Amino acid sequence: MWRFLARTIVQRLLLLVVISIVSHTVIHLAPGEPTEVDAMNPMMKAEDVARIRKSFHLDEPIHLQYLHWMKDLGTGELKSFRDGLPVLPKIWERFLNSLPLFLCTTLIVWTASFPVGIQAALKRGSRYDRSTTFFAYTLISIPGFFLSYLLILWVVRTFHLPVIGLRTFGTDSGSGIMRVMDRIWHLVIPSLMAALTGIAVLSRYVRAQMLEVLAQDYVRTARAKGLDEDHVVYGHALRNALLPFVTMFGLLLPGLISGSVIFEQIFAWPGLGLLGYEAILARDFPVILTLNFMAAALTLFGILLSDLLYALVDPRIRLQ
């Protein structure tokens, strides 16, 4: 099995290199350059533009630009086009902001989906099942930002509480516990909004899996042995139904970067998504490329993790 693992890792690394080349090419092929963003600025003289272009290697052929990017990334010297500051520390700082949001959202999604999905499967056709189904479809269909704004509208109008941003303005001078609670409050609302669609999708999937497993022959065997319903459902059936979800776990990782653009925009949460958005607006290639690259790397790593977890959990795979 270790040889298989090593081979997979090498394949994935190759894939990563290919992806980085492709993203680099795509982004550089698109029209629009960082120097053009500020084109209207009368203070930018021709020499300034030329100087900027030179320092960012924009005049060189594309493959050399790629190498420059990779080298700078590796040495940690990659600088942003926008303000000349190093890219990696920026990303790190924003990452620390995105991380709690991501963790909180994931926690909410995964703890809420399973009970809902399992109950819906057990009580198939009942009012509970039908209403949760309808809610799930509605949540999947509603644009995330629409629902978020509705909630903001309601919370602000009814409770007169602030919702936007990492913390309420002015709380830095408050007591420790108040700061902590304020931070938690500001974390919960965006996480909840971001989690709703996830819950809708995942709980449907959980339900479908449970239904499929409950119809299997071995569940019938378990009943014929005289086991009580709880043992049959939570002991025998659930263990099988959970298998694919273990693999999904690994695939969550890329959501750290890509999932949050909209919600960070709405709630003014200074995370990676917002960083990407600002970078795109400013044609800040190094940041865009690095974020893209990292997202792809996370995806590949996530897939690897999934495969590994699956092999650990399913005896049919493990013993190959």
Place this chain on the structure above:
Amino acid sequence: MADESRELLSIRDLHVDFATDSGSVSAVRGIDLGIAAGETVALVGESGSGKSVTAMSIMRLSEGRVAAGSIHFQGRDLLNVPAAELRQIRGGQIGMIFQEPMTSLNPVFTIGRQLEEVLTLHQRLNARAARAQALELLQRVGIPAPERRIAQYPHELSGGMKQRVMLAMAIACRPRLLIADEPTTALDVTIQAQIMALLRSLQQEFGMAVLLITHDLGVVAHFAERVLVMYAGKIVEQGSVRDVFKRASHPYTQALLAALPDPLKPSARLSAIPGRVPSPSMLPPGCAFCARCAHAFAPCAERQPPLFAIGPGHGAACFLKEQ
């Protein structure tokens, strides 16, 4: 029929319905079945005759709804016992094995775990005793090297071995009755013979009654004492194996037996029964076999024939036998 008070299992006038998109459909339309202690009874029929549904309904494992009738086991009304008592009977006093050994074992638990589960549940053995007992059981059902097998997962075993494990689980608690729902249909012919031999030896050793559901008349001939033939949800003939095979009285039974290829006449034309089994949602008012029967006459299409006695313990549901 056997004396009701001595019967181990007594099914009376069982009706089982299924809810389908096109309304309620009757899979079992009033059957009587009795098994005495230690007896081997075969329930024979084609796919769609309702035999599996009958077997599953005994322990309330069927997805259909029992619309009428009763099922008594050792004097207890199985259809109405509280859930806790039913669970105690399942696996403890009635064991069941199913048709598809490939999918009847949980793929993520070891054989040992699944086998010990039955022992721990019904006999309250501790882990060590359960493990020892499980090994013995595996040995008894003919699995070589049980210490190795007990830690393996179902996908590492062949179909025949899986069925042996299923048997081990079913008889682990020395049930009074074993229900075998087409236990050999999904297996190779040579394995079939082995499993049936195993079944026989287990039955003799434990003195269990066996209800064997099958469509294979050869298996019935070798194994059962009594046989009931089912067609479209009803019993059309029943009696001892000897009586039914030698003096088949219902046209359906006769046609079934005639359809068996005769090894002494290899080039003779195979005789098939014309027509098809009627869909349970479109059953005629009279005898269900009427449309395919060579001997049908006036009353067949109008009324359903009850079982008429042909000899002691031998009956056929055919107006031809009305005396």
Place this chain on the structure above:
Amino acid sequence: MSIQGGQNPASEALAPPFAEAEALGSAETPTQQLWRTFRKDRLAMLGLYVLLALLVVALVGHVLTSFWPIFDPVTVRLPDKLRPPLSPASSSLAKDLLPPFHSYPFGTDEFGRNVLARMLQGSFISLSVGIVAVSISLAIGLSVGGLAGFYGQRRLGPISIDTLLMRFTDVVLCFPTFFLILTVVALLPPSIYNIMIVIGMTSWMSTARFVRAEFLALREQDFVTAAKALGLPEWRIIFRHMIPNALAPVLVSATINVAHAILTESALSFLGFGVRPPYATWGNILADGRSYIFDAPWLFLIPGAAILIVVLAFNLVGEGLRDALNPKLRKRSG
């Protein structure tokens, strides 16, 4: 991993004893059977009605706002800005600026434009973005999946076609989709066609996988061998015989992808990268309305509700199709 729905336990139990019996008797084509099963799902039928209504509204709206402008989405009427729904037009308006029936059923926006007119125009555009994007993704997905499934074993040098195409699919799957769309759309000149193409080019992967899986299964079936034995050319086998059979999961994912495309377009507009004015899509009406959420909530609520209803309808129809096709798929492979 599949998100196919579970089976009805009663019909599962029905399958072994009654499969043969049930299989006889009904002489319907598969399409009729599909329609009959689909019709029983009330939610799915509701979704279908909504979609049909949407189609009518979109086409009629397109006519009414472009060719025969009864409703003009572009007319600016400053005296009448930010009127709530169902309010009448003010009498100070010039004659040629008056809206039909002298009222604004959906109110006006910050420029006094008739929101109903903009919604009508938007319906056509949002729907066409969805449909065109998904058509592109279907074309790509069917080609990639079909080729991989059918010719998969042929080799091009050291690797087989199947491996090549599937690795390619994996590469594209690795890109963070929304981020990529955002990047491309932001960097390209703003145009509705760019959006359609980009969405189409990033959503074909699941279709390709389904098609490949179906083709792999179908390839082994007897009717393909029979067709080959009759001497039919391969392209004909693929297009006329295999693709129609493989369409089932593709149809389901196409329906759901249209819903997804409409949501993506609205998200892009929300971020400022969608279709540019003066064209109205529901997404950019929603984005514009964001600034007035406290003062003129209808500007935000109406397009949001419309998107919700339409996307929900697509999802319901897609799920209904999936459930209706599922038992059929089982019978076919059983």
